[in-house]
Amino acid sequence: MTFTVERLAEEVQGTIWGDRDVIIHGAESIERAGPHDITFVAERRRLRALRQCKAGAILVSKELAGVKDREDVPPAIIFVDDAQLAFIQILRKFRPQRPRPQIGISEDAWIAPSAKIGEATNVYPGAYVAEDVTIGARCDIYPGVFIGPGCRIGDEVTIYPNAVLYPDVTLGHRVIIHAGAVLGADGFGYRFEQGRYKKIPQLGTVRIEDDVEIGAGTTIDRGMIGPTVIGEGSKLDDQVMIGHNCEIGAHNAFASQVGLAGSVTTGDYVRCAGQVGVADHVHLGEGCTLLAKAGVHRDIPAGKMYVGVPARPKEEQMQIAICEGKLPEMKKTLEQLAAEVDRLRAILEQHGLAEPA
């Protein structure tokens, strides 16, 4: 596919600066774009990447209008309201997605007689749908997916290959479950009796609300009594662990390898960066943010940003980290100071001014 810059600018309702006749064959990142590619910059901090940029054209958000005075800009700039959004629009033109196949319910899927499956839903070969399952309309259930007895699944849900839903898990509408995720495995609960761990039955479930996306390999354990809940619109990256009886609020975002022990609760709009760990029964307040690798043992107040192990308010932890970097120097200063104080005391004693301490 080939377009002129002029044609692409029309597409995104942008204003051209420079050469409107540049021929564009593809859309790439700033680092990878060549003379016939279009790229984009949406944030001021990404401007420095322009220095090595070889793109033929660039989409720039209007607020960065000053860009056109730089020497290192591509031959053509298209100014738009939102460069990322415009870029996605153009990228879709160059990379047309495959249409969603309409395969219906494969004869090579195993479907229990009591399962109910909505219209226009695809169930691929090798998927397994157990007794008393309800699946809504326009869903995609990929090969190797296991849906245990009693699960309830909304409309327009996508479950990628080899994901597993234990019995009685419920998914809302427009939920996306990526490959290999496991929802509803038993929580990690034992009674220690006579030198052995005895399993506590995990009789709760998992409830995933509307518009949630769950990453590949993520595990969400079923509750012991009530449900483990992931609130509406929340997004979990790959390899996240959610322990039993956690109740995650709406519109949370957890990056990869975050781990929550049992019975953690969160308000809405909570964010956790990669590899954060949270102890059991902790509450993360609405809108708080935990930065990468934070280790949390106590409730976090709403709206605050925490980091470190144990987690502290960000500014506090940054001051501590700076001091840690100076610890060897501080230790030396402390030793020198102790020696100097000894010397001064000795002088005072020598002159009869001070009694020996």
Next chain:
Amino acid sequence: MTFTVERLAEEVQGTIWGDRDVIIHGAESIERAGPHDITFVAERRRLRALRQCKAGAILVSKELAGVKDREDVPPAIIFVDDAQLAFIQILRKFRPQRPRPQIGISEDAWIAPSAKIGEATNVYPGAYVAEDVTIGARCDIYPGVFIGPGCRIGDEVTIYPNAVLYPDVTLGHRVIIHAGAVLGADGFGYRFEQGRYKKIPQLGTVRIEDDVEIGAGTTIDRGMIGPTVIGEGSKLDDQVMIGHNCEIGAHNAFASQVGLAGSVTTGDYVRCAGQVGVADHVHLGEGCTLLAKAGVHRDIPAGKMYVGVPARPKEEQMQIAICEGKLPEMKKTLEQLAAEVDRLRAILEQHGLAEPA
């Protein structure tokens, strides 16, 4: 289902305080219970949750008898020896589990002719059982499970969907393997030769002893020479990583996202909290505990509790963490002190008492 408090008290051999006629429809956690639910409290530290409790009845362990004098207790209390145990008993009444299906060996499973499968074992559609496999009696092998050549599996073993056993893995009796777990993948072993990593063949196996439970997505690599071993009764949570040639003792408990490098050995009754990491060839002594996110590079003595990176005895690390929190203040004090010592020295020099240092 509906019961009176009186009827439930009989069931668990408890003593009623309050209204024995309260009607109970369900069993829930303290936080979620309503006026027709029964709940429980087994630990003193959970008593404060009673304040918001709306339950119609509550099971309480006898040692917390003082509860009945609080103002915030539900209309009915049933005192029992062990409130958690009694609650589980009642919870089972309200949530009858599905009976285990007797499907036998599905025609839609792939079973090698040389495989031997015990009586009353279910092998679901889509499971794969390779050559020379032995599976005991009364096992459940769910869809998508792969059991490689030469595996030996005991009686009453459950392997949940899409778990994978590489060749020659052995499982004892009553083992539970959760969905997506992988046992026996090659250990991470290479020789660095002429600028390339060359694979060292991993010719060992994995041995899982009786009564072990392995969490969803957990990976246990096969040994290079001998077996990687998980000792009797040990419990591993989801997303745990056990490197090649580790030998885990009996009755260990590892929480989610714990990672052990190669050749780690542990005594019996070792506990690791979430996201702990242990370097290769380390020994964790019998009955020791590693707290969340600990990073261990040296052997840990038996019975001790360690935490931090690098891991230190708990009390020591707690002292250090308190000091870390005061580091900015310490740094300021140190600077003030240095200035004051300078001032005092100058005074002494000015009065001819001290020679310049």
Next chain:
Amino acid sequence: MTFTVERLAEEVQGTIWGDRDVIIHGAESIERAGPHDITFVAERRRLRALRQCKAGAILVSKELAGVKDREDVPPAIIFVDDAQLAFIQILRKFRPQRPRPQIGISEDAWIAPSAKIGEATNVYPGAYVAEDVTIGARCDIYPGVFIGPGCRIGDEVTIYPNAVLYPDVTLGHRVIIHAGAVLGADGFGYRFEQGRYKKIPQLGTVRIEDDVEIGAGTTIDRGMIGPTVIGEGSKLDDQVMIGHNCEIGAHNAFASQVGLAGSVTTGDYVRCAGQVGVADHVHLGEGCTLLAKAGVHRDIPAGKMYVGVPARPKEEQMQIAICEGKLPEMKKTLEQLAAEVDRLRAILEQHGLAEPA
């Protein structure tokens, strides 16, 4: 199988010290070897394990010739150039591997009509190969593997059970993908609009170059625009997370539970130990090493070894860790010093030498 030490020494072109007639039935690690087993020691630091060694014979690298003067050596030593290599050679004799089956393309696999599969490739029952897939020669595609539309796979590739390749992933030659790994799931990219996370389409791919090995349960997300790349010869352990648009150089080695956020780039020969975390857009310089649990937020210079959170050069961080261990003591010294300075000042004031500060 049974061999004399003499026979085994011939096999590995080694020189015997001690009893050449010892009968050997097996090959084991130093710790596990019995009187009819052969073992090996290739590194000086492993010599201390000889004390408890009960092996009948041992392979020793020539550079450790002094071993023969120890009292605790087995009855027979075979000196060789490289004891590890010689041991692997002998181990293979005692543990003959199963021959690779030639099953071809199973009738119980689902293969799209447009898929092209090379000669001598095995596709096991329950594998799924979608439209427009190309698979090279002599590959093994195990049960439960999903290969999405448009994937391109080289020769001699092994994909273990239940691994998942989303659409358009490409694998070079001799690539090994372990069980449950997921390649090409959507990157974690959202726009936050009007209080909701809106998915950014992830239109890039994943490219795995020749001779790469990917561990069990590892997840490698597809790029948003361009490909996520794992360079030639690189080795990833189990449960590693590679975010979207990362470009990993050649011959990198990442241990288990390492997590890279989006757009991380690395030079060749980079090594990451277990549970390392790297923030987005960071560059790891050629030949650098990140030690266990390091948390990296800034570019790492080539060839350096970093550790800690935030990561610092190893020597620096070790000094800091030593000081941290002494923090409680430092705090006490600081308090004593402050009191002593107060005392000295009071003396000077008392003698009229100093004005009150």
